[in-house]
Amino acid sequence: MPELRKDPITGRWVIIATDRVRRPSDFSRESVIVEGGRFCPFCPGNEMKTPPEVLAYRHGGGSNTPGWSVRVVPNKFPVLRVEGNLERHGEGMYDKMDGLGAHEVIIETPDHDATLATLSEKHIESLLWAFRDRTLDLKRDIRFKYILFFKNHGEPAGATLEHSHSQLIALPVVPRQVQEEIDGSKRYYDFKERCVYCDMIRQDAESGTRVVLETEHFLALCPYAPRFPFETWIVPRKHFSHFETSDAPTVENLAWVLRTLFRKVDRVLEKPPFNFILHTSPLHEPSMLHYHWHLEIIPKLTKVAGFEWGTGFYLNPTPPEEAAKFLREAGLS
């Protein structure tokens, strides 16, 4: 019998097709293979092909020359622009505002062929510090209400360049998806006086069936009501609402978790395209007891179709207990 399951945070229902379960080998493969060979604006030596860097961690060289390990530049084709103002305008019954914001690219490595599964822990850690440093810098611009960090890996997941990179978009409004999570967590907190994510960690760590891996600081799990097959969340054990308040041991541990998880994902799903998204709190919101930052990883294995667009329901052919088992048991040589 298929199951309808409810996400305890947003209240979103998903259909888990327990009848016709799709295992890793049942998905059509679109493995992401880095081919190289073409001109790449993110490779060392081509620094002048991007807008000037806003941050770089360097072991040598001057600004906008080789010698960096992580480099952040404004997107050459930004979806939002830093010029403009926050005023809203009417157009008869409609509302609009300037497309104000910042859109930056975090070039994760000078090595064209590296991925999050092959980079060293130390390197991934510095990438995470870059996320933190850009947040603290952009936060000073009070026009920005939220910063989204995300990664599109592979063309089916929306990437246009293959050199490993993530992106940030700073927005003048808190996006509805984020607001829904915060509001949903708040409702749970008002009722239970406990954080819904903390409860999830407790219950899932105890049952173990949806756990992918556990460390001192993190739990990686396939959530109870995932939208997508093999959707995996990395949740810090300690309650913090803002990613940027993480301390060094936490960030160091997160780097290990990310690297291990991506190696497992590559192993089980044969280097799938994926998105990852950092879920954190609005910039100027004080620390919240009800919201808990975390990372969501979505391998791109299925197509979103009319049913999903029409209902906001999701149809997931892989129960999270199955997905977690595959990922948990994947050996890493």
Added chain:
Amino acid sequence: MPELRKDPITGRWVIIATDRVRRPSDFSRESVIVEGGRFCPFCPGNEMKTPPEVLAYRHGGGSNTPGWSVRVVPNKFPVLRVEGNLERHGEGMYDKMDGLGAHEVIIETPDHDATLATLSEKHIESLLWAFRDRTLDLKRDIRFKYILFFKNHGEPAGATLEHSHSQLIALPVVPRQVQEEIDGSKRYYDFKERCVYCDMIRQDAESGTRVVLETEHFLALCPYAPRFPFETWIVPRKHFSHFETSDAPTVENLAWVLRTLFRKVDRVLEKPPFNFILHTSPLHEPSMLHYHWHLEIIPKLTKVAGFEWGTGFYLNPTPPEEAAKFLREAGLS
């Protein structure tokens, strides 16, 4: 300057990339070509390869034999099942219920090669009557709260069989997307004492810039804040909340609009994959002054990526005014 535009119904923001506008020729083509040649369970003569029909419009033959023009059968691999009950169960902090529902396939034509752009108006009209008839029948099962009609055309839009068909899913809950539209329309109505869709028809018909075509009973338009390039809505001029209350002249006119619109879409975007979705009211809801049924058509031209999943914002590289102009001016030979 890019624009942030707000959908007046749901409050959803979209980013219209007015800076780097993508015109029809800028999208990578994935034209849907019907190839035929393989065994097809929807073709006449293969009626025994599907579950027994629940509805067929026939010019001859007995049940489950050739002679039909439109045929409705339960999905052989349903995502929900009619057995089960409405009881909700807890699993610790989580909630679930049986995957109760109905999942049917509307085989739109016996002709394997036909599409909504090539079928006759009369034929499309009978397809719309099938939607109505199935609604009235399924409505008698009081466990169902909502029926979604949708079509996935072409593999990139989620279709698995190429023979032209649409689907219905009857659900035991009102899906959140539908509830959001109804709630949003209600807020507008409470404030203005007018239907937001009626206002939209008035304003857009007057300005004309987003209009694709106008008939006695319908307006086809690219909405002010579309999620996707070339997204087009077909909205009835007369206010009705439920599709199934449509009278014969309305359904007849809708068939003409659909056929004409899909011919335009095929011309401008070279037979793109697409989804269409009927937006109507919950089954047992009485007629509502604030909600207005309509059809939404979404050509599949771009990829939804990390930014959209993380924010619920959409990034649309084609302003609706440009899209409408292309569709409006497309000549039909």
